[in-house]
Amino acid sequence: GQQLNQSPQSMFIQEGEDVSMNCTSSSIFNTWLWYKQDPGEGPVLLIALYKAGELTSNGRLTAQFGITRKDSFLNISASIPSDVGIYFCAGQSIYNQGGKLIFGQGTELSVKP
Amino acid sequence: GAVVSQHPSWVICKSGTSVKIECRSLDFQATTMFWYRQFPKQSLMLMATSNEGSKATYEQGVEKDKFLINHASLTLSTLTVTSAHPEDSSFYICSARDPRGPRDTQYFGPGTRLTVL
Numbered sequence: 491g492q493q494l495n496q497s498p499q500s501m502f503i504q505e506g507e508d509v510s511m512n513c514t515s516s517s518i519f520n521t522w523l524w525y526k527q528d529p530g531e532g533p534v535l536l537i538a539l540y541k542a543g544e545l546t547s548n549g550r551l552t553a554q555f556g557i558t559r560k561d562s563f564l565n566i567s568a569s570i571p572s573d574v575g576i577y578f579c580a581g582q583s584i585y586n587q588g589g590k591l592i593f594g595q596g597t598e599l600s601v602k603p
Numbered sequence: 604g605a606v607v608s609q610h611p612s613w614v615i616c617k618s619g620t621s622v623k624i625e626c627r628s629l630d631f632q633a634t635t636m637f638w639y640r641q642f643p644k645q646s647l648m649l650m651a652t653s654n655e656g657s658k659a660t661y662e663q664g665v666e667k668d669k670f671l672i673n674h675a676s677l678t679l680s681t682l683t684v685t686s687a688h689p690e691d692s693s694f695y696i697c698s699a700r701d702p703r704g705p706r707d708t709q710y711f712g713p714g715t716r717l718t719v720l
Contacts, residue, residue, distance in 0.1 A: 578647070589652075
């Protein structure tokens with residue numbers, strides 16, 4: 491099925507560093523969601539975005555809904571070891587009915603203490 | 604956020620047997636639930652949309668006779684993997700839309716690890 495283009499695929503950073511990841515789509519989206527998944531667990535919702543240009547924070551996490559409605563980014567500031575996991579972007583295309591989400595390939599984050 | 608549970612969290616079965624996985628919305632009523640499948644190191648792939656009181660809508664390539672979905676109440680959807688084979692081994696995750704919140708937001712269950720021997 492259709493997927494979002496999420497990058498980077500993986501990141502290895504030092505504790506305390508900032509992290510940035512993004513997703514792009516070829517079609518216009520009306521919702522962008524960012525999830526974190528720990529091994530063997532289901533994804534946990536981090537941030538939800540519903541309007542173009544919207545910038546939302548959740549603690550050290552900040553995400554934005556791109557003004558073109560075709561992209562979104564997630565920033566993590568001052569990373570800590572518990573930030574380790576896989577981050578997924580997900581969105582709903584304006585052409586997608588029924589509330590179905592399209593997922594990115596994921597960004598695997600490793601944090602070195 | 605809304606809470607979604609799944610049961611069992613893991614199951615091991617013999618080839619040819621059927622396995623039922625439950626997905627429950629614990630603090631809200633979900634008219635729509637979704638079932639996903641995830642292979643190691645891969646993203647989530649939507650299998651089907653489960654609508655309370657009506658037939659599920661399956662994604663292209665998903666066998667509806669093999670993956671039976673029942674959404675008999677507003678808080679429970681079940682996925683039955685019939686005549687399971689080793690290639691059905693995977694991580695199955697459900698999600699539910701919380702009608703109390705903004706549109707399109709899905710909350711996920713903790714997942715069920717299925718291993719078919």
